[in-house]
Amino acid sequence: MSSNLYTNQDSNTRKTWLLMSTFFVFIIFLGWSASWYFGDSLILYVAVGFSVFMNIFSYWFSDKIVLKMAGAHVATKEKYYDLYTIVENLSITAGLPMPKVYVMDEPVPNAFATGRDKEHAVVAFTTGLLQTLNKTELEGVVAHELSHIGNKDILLQTIVVVLVGFVTLLSDFFIRMSFYGGGNRDNKDGRIGLIIAVIGIVLAILSPLVATVIQLAISRKREFLADSSGALLTRYPEGLASALEKISQYSGKMKKANHATAHLFISDPYGDKTKKISFLHKIFLTHPPVEERVSALRSS
DSSP states (O other), rough: OHHHTTTTTHHHHHHHHHHHHHHHHHEEEEEEHHHHHOOTHHHHHHHHHHHHHHHHHHHHHHHHHHHHTTTTOOOOOOTTTHHHHHHHHHHHHHTTTEEEEEEEOOOOOOOOEEEGGGGGOOOOOOHHHHHHHHHHHHHHHHHHHHHHHHHHHHHHHHHHHHHHHHHEEEEEHHHHHHTTTSSSSTTTTTTHHHHHHHHHHHHHHHHHHHHHHHHHHHHHHHHHHHHHHHHHTTOHHHHHHHHEEEEEEHOOOTTTTOTTTTGGGSEEEEEHHHHHSSSSHHOSSSSSSHHHHHHHHOOO
């Protein structure tokens, strides 16, 4: 069981560092392009400073940002004894430290895990999930979220929230500023400056789309793996399969649904239950179709 649960830890660690390094280089390149365009080297220094700051900030504080955005609060053992006990027992079975347990006052059934490592992990569940699922189904969902922790998905997925959001804001700022003119276009390096400016603007326009594709691709692969690892943890795949079916039947949108955090949840917080999914639509889904996940669980 343990070897299965931790199979992809090293891979996810490498992906996390790759993501942070790529973000660092990308922001510096945007800053360099902007500094050429506006003829101000200070922009480059600011970009370098912000790249370093955002990488450090996203590592240490992204989980707190996610919990705040989701409106989650601590679930006490006294008030949520059954949930707390399930998390505690399955954590022991998985060989993981007991994560902090949070609850969201939200009728839509959903859940997510966050944190920078297994010693600082958090699992959060909506009140709607607790009311909708029976014990074996809830165990399946808890095992799924613990698998995200065991597989080291949580740091990778949580950092994506902050970095993708920041890239989007920076891109929007760059595009808006470019309309005010100025730049280094009247000197002998004007052509080079103009070319770099064009490249910077193109990257600024495309960066939110590229970031979203990366975000979604990471999410879909992680969900399938967490499903299978969770099923191995409970040794009862039907529990999670049944839970996913019940969750998918609820078509409402979460009150605090946010595109930046959508990939963290076990199910799409926007309640996208489209029955017929085109190939193009599937590319931009934050989660694999429920039918595919249930089928994989029941055939395991």
